Amino acid sequence: xxxxxxxxxxxxxxxxxxxxxxxxxxxxxxxxxxxxxxxxxxxxxxxxxxxxxxxxxxxxxxxxxxxxxxxxxxxxxxxxxxxxxxxxxxxxxxxxxxxxxxxxxxxxxxxxxxxxxxxxxxxxxxxxxxxxxxxxxxxxxxxxxxxxxxxxxxxxxxxxxxxxxxxxxxxxxxxxxxxxxxxxxxxxxxxxxxxxxxxxxxxxxxxxxxxxxxxxxxxxxxxxxxxxxxxxxxxxxxxxxxxxxxxxxxxxxxxxxxxxxxxxxxxxxxxxxxxxxxxxxxxxxxxxxxxxxxxxxxxxxxxxxxxxxxxxxxxxxxxxxxxxxxxxxxxxxxxxxxxxxxxxxxxxxxxxxxxxxxxxxxxxxxxxxxxxxxxxxxxxxxxxxxxxxxxxxxxxxxxxxxxxxxxxxxxxxxxxxxxxxxxxxxxxxxxxxxxxxxxxxxxxxxxxxxxxxxxxxxxxxxxxxxxxxxxxxxxxxxxxxxxxxxxxxxxxxxxxxxxxxxxxxxxxxxxxxxxxxxxxxxxxxxxxxxxxxxxxxxxxxxxxxxxxxxxxxxxxxxxxxxxxxxxxxxxxxxxxxxxxxxxxxxxxxxxxxxxxxxxxxxxxxxxxxxxxxxxxxxxxxxxxxxxxxxxxxxxxxxxxxxxxxxxxxxxxxxxxxxxxxxxxxxxxxxxxxxxxxxxxxxxxxxxxxxxxxxxxxxxxxxxxxxxxxxxxxxxxxxxxxxxxxxxxxxxxxxxxxxxxxxxxxxxxxxxxxxxxxxxxxxxxxxxxx
Numbered sequence: 001x002x003x004x005x006x007x008x009x010x011x012x013x014x015x016x017x018x019x020x021x022x023x024x025x026x027x028x029x030x031x032x033x034x035x036x037x038x039x040x041x042x043x044x045x046x047x048x049x050x051x052x053x054x055x056x057x058x059x060x061x062x063x064x065x066x067x068x069x070x071x072x073x074x075x076x077x078x079x080x081x082x083x084x085x086x087x088x089x090x091x092x093x094x095x096x097x098x099x100x101x102x103x104x105x106x107x108x109x110x111x112x113x114x115x116x117x118x119x120x121x122x123x124x125x126x127x128x129x130x131x132x133x134x135x136x137x138x139x140x141x142x143x144x145x146x147x148x149x150x151x152x153x154x155x156x157x158x159x160x161x162x163x164x165x166x167x168x169x170x171x172x173x174x175x176x177x178x179x180x181x182x183x184x185x186x187x188x189x190x191x192x193x194x195x196x197x198x199x200x201x202x203x204x205x206x207x208x209x210x211x212x213x214x215x216x217x218x219x220x221x222x223x224x225x226x227x228x229x230x231x232x233x234x235x236x237x238x239x240x241x242x243x244x245x246x247x248x249x250x251x252x253x254x255x256x257x258x259x260x261x262x263x264x265x266x267x268x269x270x271x272x273x274x275x276x277x278x279x280x281x282x283x284x285x286x287x288x289x290x291x292x293x294x295x296x297x298x299x300x301x302x303x304x305x306x307x308x309x310x311x312x313x314x315x316x317x318x319x320x321x322x323x324x325x326x327x328x329x330x331x332x333x334x335x336x337x338x339x340x341x342x343x344x345x346x347x348x349x350x351x352x353x354x355x356x357x358x359x360x361x362x363x364x365x366x367x368x369x370x371x372x373x374x375x376x377x378x379x380x381x382x383x384x385x386x387x388x389x390x391x392x393x394x395x396x397x398x399x400x401x402x403x404x405x406x407x408x409x410x411x412x413x414x415x416x417x418x419x420x421x422x423x424x425x426x427x428x429x430x431x432x433x434x435x436x437x438x439x440x441x442x443x444x445x446x447x448x449x450x451x452x453x454x455x456x457x458x459x460x461x462x463x464x465x466x467x468x469x470x471x472x473x474x475x476x477x478x479x480x481x482x483x484x485x486x487x488x489x490x491x492x493x494x495x496x497x498x499x500x501x502x503x504x505x506x507x508x509x510x511x512x513x514x515x516x517x518x519x520x521x522x523x524x525x526x527x528x529x530x531x532x533x534x535x536x537x538x539x540x541x542x543x544x545x546x547x548x549x550x551x552x553x554x555x556x557x558x559x560x561x562x563x564x565x566x567x568x569x570x571x572x573x574x575x576x577x578x579x580x581x582x583x584x585x586x587x588x589x590x591x592x593x594x595x596x597x598x599x600x601x602x603x604x605x606x607x608x609x610x611x612x613x614x615x616x617x618x619x620x621x622x623x624x625x626x627x628x629x630x631x632x633x634x635x636x637x638x639x640x641x642x643x644x645x646x647x648x649x650x651x652x653x654x655x656x657x658x659x660x661x662x663x664x665x666x667x668x669x670x671x672x673x674x675x676x677x678x679x680x681x682x683x684x685x686x687x688x689x690x691x692x693x694x695x696x697x698x699x700x701x702x703x704x705x706x707x708x709x710x711x712x713x714x715x716x717x718x719x720x721x722x723x724x725x726x727x728x729x730x731x732x733x734x735x736x737x738x739x740x741x742x743x744x745x746x747x748x749x750x751x752x753x754x755x756x757x758x759x760x761x762x763x764x765x766x767x768x769x
Contacts, residue, residue: 012368013299016087017058019363021326022352023083023096024050026359029345031099043100044107048324048335049076052190052296053157056319057084059302060155060186062376067383068152070135070502072120072128074159074188075108082116086362088377091116093360111498112532121531126165127491127524129158129185131531133171133314134488134495136180137480140454141496142505144475145427148385149503153311156185163187163206167524170485172314178214179454183314188296190323191247203318216315220295220305229290234278237271253291254322254331258284261291292330296321385504390591391424395584396625401576401609407602407649408540410576411512412441414583419448425508425587430496432480433512434489440512440540442479446470450477486513486521493535494528497590497597501532506591508536515539515555515601522561529567534595536586540602542572543715544741545650547749554741554749555601559648559716562599563678570678572601572649572714575612578628578675585629603650605746611656630694631679632701638668641708643764646724648674648714651755655713658760669764670708672701677720684727702727709767711735713755733763 028045037043053074061084065071073081082105085091095115098104106114108123120135122128132154142149162168171177189203207217222230222242230239242250245267253261262279266272279287295301296319309315324330328344340348349356363370397417401410418426430452431437437446453473461471482488489511496509513521518539525537544554562570569589571582579602586598613635615621627633635652636659643662647655652673659669674680683698685691707728712721718736725732737753750756 008368010299012372013058013062015369016062016363016372017055017299018326018352019087019369020058020080020083021051021054022348022354023086023360024054024077024079025327025340025345025348026354027079027082027096027099027105029340030097030359031101032339033342033345035097035101044337045079045099045339046076046337047327047340048329048332048338049074049159050080051325051327051330052188052321052323053077053080054326055297055299056157056186056188056302056321057081059299060306061088061380062372063303064306065380066152067380068150069155070119070132070152071155071157072122072132073109073118074157074162075122075125075128076159077157077188078106078109078122081109081118085116086360087373088380089373090377096360110531111501112530121527124523124527126162126167127527129156129162129165129168130171130488130491131495132156133177133180133183134492135498135502136183137176137492138495138499138507139182139503140180140475141430141452141507142499142503146388146503146505148505149499151182153182153184153309154180156183158185158187160187160189160191167485167487167491169209170483170488171491172210172213172215174483174485174488176454176480176482177314179313181311181313181315184309185314185316187316187318188321189318190296190321191251203320207318210316214313216310216313218305218308218315218317220298220301220317220319222295222301222320223290223293223298224300225286225290225293229278229282232278234271234274237274238265238278241265241267241269241271241275248333251331251333258287261287265291292322292325294320294322297325387500387504388506390500390506390588391428392422393418393425393584393587394422395581395588396622397421397580397584400614401612404606404608405576406441406604406606407573407576407579408604409441410573410579411538411540411583411600411602412444413576414580415442415445415510416448417580427478428506428591429508429510429587430478430480430493431510431512432482432489432493432496434482434484434486437479437481437512440514440538442512446479449479450474452477452480486517487524489513490521490525490528490535490537493537494525494531494533497528497533497535498531500534500591500595501593508587508590510536510538512538512540514553515542515558516553518555518558518561518599526565529565529597534590534592534597536583536590536598536600538600538602540600541604542601543603543650544737544749544753544755545603545605545715545746547744547746550743551741554737556716556737556741558601559677559714559720562601563681563720565599565678568597568599568678569676570599570601571676573628573675574647574649574652574673575607576609577612577614578673581625581628582675601649605650605653607650607653611652627697627700628675630697631676631683632672632674632697634670634701635673636669636671637706638663638670641668641670641706643667643768644670644672644702644706644708644710644730645760645764646672646674646710646712646721648677648721651713651715654750654755654757654760657757658764661757661761662764667764667768670706674714674721674724677724681723684723698727704728709764711760711763711767713760713763715750715753715755731767733767735759735763 266275329335457473493509493511500506682693686693710732713735718734722734
């Protein structure tokens with residue numbers, strides 16, 4: 001295989017490389033130095049971070065990418081992506097002056113908000129880097145069920161500082177990743193972070209870590225000129241000197257004149273005289289170029305590295321670069337957010353042969369560079385994929401749960417019911433869990449649909465009569481088990497939730513985690529929703545109701561998370577039928593342009609299902625279902641009620657018991673079961689004209705004619721429901737959990753937090769007075 005670029009082609013590609021450097025720098029310069037800024041607030045941008053990626057991205061887009069490939073671009077290099085897409089004719093010139101402007105180019109690549117074509121949203125460090133791993137899984141899954149996802153590599157362009165994120169290594173080390181040969185990471189190893197040159201970055205250690213995880217490791221360290229010098233007399237000593245040199249020392253050389261380099265580079269160790277003799281034979285320009293042009297800026301070396309990818313296992317290319325390469329600020333230890341001055345920008349224009357007054361000039365289509373851009377655009381053109389309409393999902397399976405059950409167990413039953421009642425919709429469901437399938441009641445579902453794996457694996461326990469949960473791994477399985485890493489789980493469901501927009505095939509991803517660990521997964525899950533991923537996250541078991549597990553496993557803030565998370569509907573069902581209705585409603589919102597994600601907070605508390613009092617009349621049952629899905633429903637409405645008790649989730653048992661006791665002392669109470677505080681808050685905002693949402697649920701659950709003093713209660717933070725008193729502006733007491741949990745019996749824990757039946761009765765008496 002030819003791993004070098006012909007001299008003529010290399011010259012053309014270098015010309016394009018310089019234009020990309022210029023455009024990315026000019027985009028940021030215009031946003032900060034030219035565009036009016038009446039507020040005086042910093043606009044920002046990262047010219048140095050862009051410059052270190054220019055060679056990598058130029059070589060990739062203009063020589064190697066194929067239409068089926070997708071790329072996650074390092075957040076701070078977004079202007080490089082915009083520059084390339086502009087040269088490819090995919091971005092209108094008017095946007096080049098609108099970086100970080102309302103309605104313009106986003107600060108970081110965004111699939112949902114950028115006017116520029118973007119494959120992966122990035123911006124939260126580490127999350128964009130790992131997204132193509134989960135994207136690779138999602139593509140394979142779609143290919144299995146629909147055959148329409150095709151092939152293609154999934155690239156991550158990663159800043160070396162991103163490798164400080166633990167979530168990156170959680171993804172790299174997951175056992176299922178070793179089979180994903182289409183995953184390629186390119187690490188921009190410029191050895192600088194925001195504040196400084198990193199003193200002890202150990203590239204060899206990084207190589208060993210990737211290698212230990214089963215990745216192919218390709219290192220692009222030195223440029224062609226340095227490699228040639230190593231072959232000369234004294235070259236071995238020069239090579240050893242550079243390899244042994246501390247990172248800050250080498251970075252300092254980048255800021256030196258040629259005379260200073262001749263003084264500093266030889267050092268004072270063995271071989272220093274040989275090095276001095278070797279570099280004495282070089283003119284100043286060649287010497288400086290040799291030191292500064294590392295492998296990550298050598299188009300020939302990069303091309304060779306790309307051609308070595310074997311596609312049988314994940315690959316990482318570690319490319320040595322210089323932050324700010326080609327700019328006056330190159331190699332400066334504090335150049336991360338620095339901007340070129342007007343004089344420096346003018347100097348760069350002169351050096352690159354550009355016209356400051358006409359900075360957005362494209363190549364002449366008849367020139368060699370123009371032809372290369374046209375050829376690259378034609379090569380990367382993707383065929384439009386028609387969207388598949390999501391299959392119909394029933395809104396009510398029609399059964400009424402009996403006996404005693406938990407809302408967590410109801411999840412597994414609904415999934416199994418769907419395999420019988422709606423097989424087409426069920427086939428689109430993908431469940432994901434971090435090694436908690438059996439303890440979250442997914443065992444029956446997993447036994448029924450099997451476990452997804454890139455390759456089919458033999459189940460050695462299939463003939464073990466005592467094995468209740470069967471782990472049948474195959475490409476057609478519908479459950480994906482990851483290691484104990486919640487960030488991996490939400491990253492995967494986020495990408496599974498984008499397949500409707502990438503490949504026209506909707507999936508229904510459902511991630512199941514212990515509810516206390518929703519907080520651990522919150523940032524990547526939220527970012528996935530921002531990026532357009534539609535998924536259902538189930539947190540179970542939840543709340544201080546998980547009494548015996550103690551405070552470490554009792555979630556307190558998660559109801560607030562569900563209430564406040566954009567692009568997501570939160571539900572906390574009290575009864576098994578509520579789980580069914582809210583889960584089915586959530587499924588109908590997945591896999592389409594106007595869809596949304598959902599969060600279900602479930603419990604392991606056994607509850608007598610007769611308390612739900614599900615209407616037997618079909619019309620009344622449907623009315624109840626609609627109210628459950630809309631956010632709240634009335635469970636009791638006696639004559640002459642003097643107080644309203646509002647409960648949620650597992651606390652409905654105590655809420656109903658408190659109503660019984662108040663009734664016995666002549667204080668009848670309305671009882672309202674809230675299933676979604678978020679939807680109720682949206683309804684209140686809509687009633688005030690601040691939001692577009694349905695408001696009818698407020699009149700049905702909290703009619704003004706029934707306004708009485710209110711007590712709200714949940715086994716989470718009380719502010720989650722406190723706002724409900726504002727619907728009719730009544731006196732209220734908000735009960736909930738504001739302290740870390742305690743281990744103990746359910747009664748003791750409830751009493752400790754003041755959410756037991758006695759506490760609800762006392763609060764009702766207080767608010768009535």
